[in-house]
Amino acid sequence: MKVKEKIESNPVECEAPNMGKSGESGWKLMRYLIVGVLFGIVFVKAEVISWFRIQEMFRLQSFFMYGVIGSAILVGLISIQLIKRFGIKTLGGEPIKIADKEFRKGQIIGGFIFGLGWALTGACPGPLFAQIGSGFSVVAVTLLSAIAGTWVYGKFADKLPN
């Protein structure tokens, strides 16, 4: 029971939560794999997985990455507005729900720490997977280290300012 109490003190169970009510299995789950494949192709073809593009961005020497992220946000924003305005449902007929993000100090401290790593590795978590797939196999070490970083955060989560 002790463990359960601790979970409740950590209200954010998962930041990209599965809000679907019905369980999914087999082919239904494969749809996420397909979206991932398309997404990965875009990542590589637009060269957003490039360490060089991230350097251009942080040196303010190219508009490219700002254009990518900015237009992605714009399309996401319009899509969510349309979904809310017209009450669009999921393919399974469920109402679409999006969890609110709660403010925590972690967004400042953790965000800054992630930024340091982003400029070093030239990758946020998504591009890490695409970099490995496109043949930079040594990035698997970076990914393992990122998993270790996540684990260490989890281990000390209740001792860190939040």
Place this chain on the structure above:
Amino acid sequence: MEQLIDWISQPWPWYVAGPLIGLTVPALLIIGNKSFGISSSLRHACAACIPAKIPFFQYDWKKEIWNILFVAGIFLGGVIASVFLSNPDAIVLAESTQQDLIQLGITDFRNLLPADIFSWSNLFTLKGLFFFVIGGFLVGFGTRYAGGCTSGHAIMGISNLQWPSLVATIFFMLGGFVMTHLLLPYIMQWVGL
């Protein structure tokens, strides 16, 4: 068909890539009420493989298996893009960035990642320590502490008008600027680039 492949194989402009990435948001919501986010997959990996009785990893990760499949897809997309749709030409980089990086010791501008840093032979050197081990650790630790990464906060969160996500994104950028302008020159010198 060949022409089509040639055309697709060129680097895609930002105004094609950005909106396609943005469309992932409604795609995941409409397919099955899933909020776009990638760094969570790292947490699921911990919860599935090494939970070690840590409360942060005690949750039903099997419910989030869609997220693992999504990132597996990103990996496969990387394979497909590089095997079938790869661009034979070197990456076109801003002249000023190239000059800056040459100053810092980068010599190889042929691929998406500089071979000066990203090769197995650097794994057990200071380069490997900083760019793979420490870099990766900061990404994993930082994203989880922040509760999301560029996808979960910058794209999904801001798209949904969540101000904490805007705060997170500002600090992602700030961290990147500090690393690039203040720390990287010393690190590059120290690791012997």
